[in-house]
Amino acid sequence: MKHFLFHLMPYRELPADFEQKHESAWVWAPNELFDPERGHRFYNDYIDELAEAEPLGFDGVCINEHHQNVYGLMPSPNVIAAMLVMRTRRIKIAVVGNALPLYNPPTRVAEEIAMLDVISGGRIISGQVIGGGPEYFSFSINPAEARTRFAEAHELILRAWTEPGPFSHYGEHFKLRYVNVFPRPLQKPHPPIWIPGAGSIETMEFVAKRRYAYMGIPYFHIDFFKKNYAMFREICEKEGYRAHPEQMGLLMPIYVAETDARAREQYERHFWYFKNKLIPGLTLSPPGYTSVKSALRIFKSLQDGKTFINHCETWQDVEKGCFAIVGSPETVAEKIIEHCRDIGCGNMLGLFQLGSMPHEMARENARRYAETVMPIVNAALPNSREPMPASIPFPDGRAGA
Amino acid sequence: MENTTATVEVLGRRIHELRGGSGKPLLYLHSAMGEAIWMPHLLALAQGRELHAPAHPGFLSSEGIEQIRDIEDVVEHYLAYLDVMGWSSVDVVGLSLGGWIAAELAARHPERVSALVLASAVGIWIRERPIADIFAIDTRYPERVKALLFHDVSCPAAQMMVSPANMELPEAMLVNILNAFAATARIGWNPLLHDPRLESLLPRVRARTLCLWGADDRVVPLAYGERFAKLVPGASLEVIPACGHLAPLEKQAEWVGAVKRFLG
Numbered sequence: 001m002k003h004f005l006f007h008l009m010p011y012r013e014l015p016a017d018f019e020q021k022h023e024s025a026w027v028w029a030p031n032e033l034f035d036p037e038r039g040h041r042f043y044n045d046y047i048d049e050l051a052e053a054e055p056l057g058f059d060g061v062c063i064n065e066h067h068q069n070v071y072g073l074m075p076s077p078n079v080i081a082a083m084l085v086m087r088t089r090r091i092k093i094a095v096v097g098n099a100l101p102l103y104n105p106p107t108r109v110a111e112e113i114a115m116l117d118v119i120s121g122g123r124i125i126s127g128q129v130i131g132g133g134p135e136y137f138s139f140s141i142n143p144a145e146a147r148t149r150f151a152e153a154h155e156l157i158l159r160a161w162t163e164p165g166p167f168s169h170y171g172e173h174f175k176l177r178y179v180n181v182f183p184r185p186l187q188k189p190h191p192p193i194w195i196p197g198a199g200s201i202e203t204m205e206f207v208a209k210r211r212y213a214y215m216g217i218p219y220f221h222i223d224f225f226k227k228n229y230a231m232f233r234e235i236c237e238k239e240g241y242r243a244h245p246e247q248m249g250l251l252m253p254i255y256v257a258e259t260d261a262r263a264r265e266q267y268e269r270h271f272w273y274f275k276n277k278l279i280p281g282l283t284l285s286p287p288g289y290t291s292v293k294s295a296l297r298i299f300k301s302l303q304d305g306k307t308f309i310n311h312c313e314t315w316q317d318v319e320k321g322c323f324a325i326v327g328s329p330e331t332v333a334e335k336i337i338e339h340c341r342d343i344g345c346g347n348m349l350g351l352f353q354l355g356s357m358p359h360e361m362a363r364e365n366a367r368r369y370a371e372t373v374m375p376i377v378n379a380a381l382p383n384s385r386e387p388m389p390a391s392i393p394f395p396d397g398r399a400g401a
Numbered sequence: 402m403e404n405t406t407a408t409v410e411v412l413g414r415r416i417h418e419l420r421g422g423s424g425k426p427l428l429y430l431h432s433a434m435g436e437a438i439w440m441p442h443l444l445a446l447a448q449g450r451e452l453h454a455p456a457h458p459g460f461l462s463s464e465g466i467e468q469i470r471d472i473e474d475v476v477e478h479y480l481a482y483l484d485v486m487g488w489s490s491v492d493v494v495g496l497s498l499g500g501w502i503a504a505e506l507a508a509r510h511p512e513r514v515s516a517l518v519l520a521s522a523v524g525i526w527i528r529e530r531p532i533a534d535i536f537a538i539d540t541r542y543p544e545r546v547k548a549l550l551f552h553d554v555s556c557p558a559a560q561m562m563v564s565p566a567n568m569e570l571p572e573a574m575l576v577n578i579l580n581a582f583a584a585t586a587r588i589g590w591n592p593l594l595h596d597p598r599l600e601s602l603l604p605r606v607r608a609r610t611l612c613l614w615g616a617d618d619r620v621v622p623l624a625y626g627e628r629f630a631k632l633v634p635g636a637s638l639e640v641i642p643a644c645g646h647l648a649p650l651e652k653q654a655e656w657v658g659a660v661k662r663f664l665g
Contacts, residue, residue, distance in 0.1 A: 023539070027537075028537075137536075140591040141591075142587065142590040142591060143586060143590065144583060144587040144590070286536055287579070287585065287586040287590075288582075288583035288584075288586045288587055288590075292576050292579045292580060292583070296575060296576075296579070
């Protein structure tokens, strides 16, 4: 099993009555709430937490991109990645991801990831995402163009990394006379690609065809993940290969303490801060952002009383749906082993800081996980010795060829 | 002609439209609700005129939304539609989104529109009085949607309004609502429901023009009616008291009366 420390960088000291005053943590949560003095402390704490993943023995760290919200303070994950490149020597740095439709031209992503890859000695994982629904409000990008912009940007970035330049790109959304990205990435043919998805078959097919890695978007009931990963493995079979464990990642809030009871006692309020204050607004789905079919499916899961984290009212709900893995080292290891075995995934992505959790507590959590949980999990689920399948960025031929 | 529906082919797109009544042709351009269905105000407009109410691309069963990038493509679509119908010029009534399309058509192709009703129309932007962001309304709260669209939320039309977040609705109706929202967003997501160039084009309009507004429009405030009336040469403004954005639904008789008086 590969272990990644994932950080959202939340705004962790919101006023107690935040959710009474504001319906959304996104788009409309007023930026007057951002206190730069606190922000200074949060960023430095979080960067320390991420950098410590290396001495603790993690395989990598994950950071992501969100705009104009209190849920995550990383509008530019590549800025944070640049700092982590200099604070670490060994571990992978997964930017999961850059929201491609928000970059114009998207060759900016090709340039920045290539810079990071070259400087880090080839330690970058390039996550590429469509961006959350709220981002289409915050960036004023037309949500109807989300999918086509993503597909075009993705292909353009891959071509920029792998084809000799200069070449021209005249697509539906981007018109570039000269594409000639300098530097090119160090990893050949390009950094590994991770693509998150929330269960849409189209995304799974896209990932499976290209032999990229699929990462389930978090905060769903564990049964929802199991169904989705089963579908992903099936789609890979249809493509004529067995999904490699490291083509799948499970992202979960995790907390480890001496005993189950102590873990819950210490953790619970931070979880509720996360769920009650930071989640509302996350699922905004602007018109045209998904197909009508997907929109109906999402509406249903948001209203069915169980599938998404918004339905958690009691700790029993949290435990039952496995919305967080919380307990003694044995309990946490047992759950991770059970779920990862079921899912067949080889990447465990843990959120060790969540919601209002203070710095020392988050550090201690990650340390306990590394020292007490990782060895049990690794003994039960050794890394696959099979190599990852080689990526096929253009399974249907290159647009420019 | 009896009140019916028809399919018209425009630029290779199959377009659904309502057709009814007899007399001089009258083109009705619907709002973001996609009301190319026989609602009472359309039945009334079809009395004494040959009414055509096509669904814009992406609404109901009309095709071609994937080829629409912005309002200019919609205008091209309707120019082609006028050609298909064989109208060198026509009277146009547009509600809200439809009013925007009508205003663009009359401004960019002044010879094709003879009389123009801009009803609660979007299309321009007044910085001090922004258009309400209809895409940001939380549809889980139908009372908020109603408070935005109507002056009196207890009026019969408001009572009948359904919420797109209501999963109890028949799937076909939900699909229509989601498609209508998506198509509207495709045209007017950003800049929000307006075209920054339109103001400078409005002086080109040659059609006789009526701006028809609800006094208490909370989506497109009356200031927009006043601005349109000022910019379109010779335009008049008629205001329906105690009435919100969906004026033909909330004050059907007054609204239809005003349109018919103007069209003559």
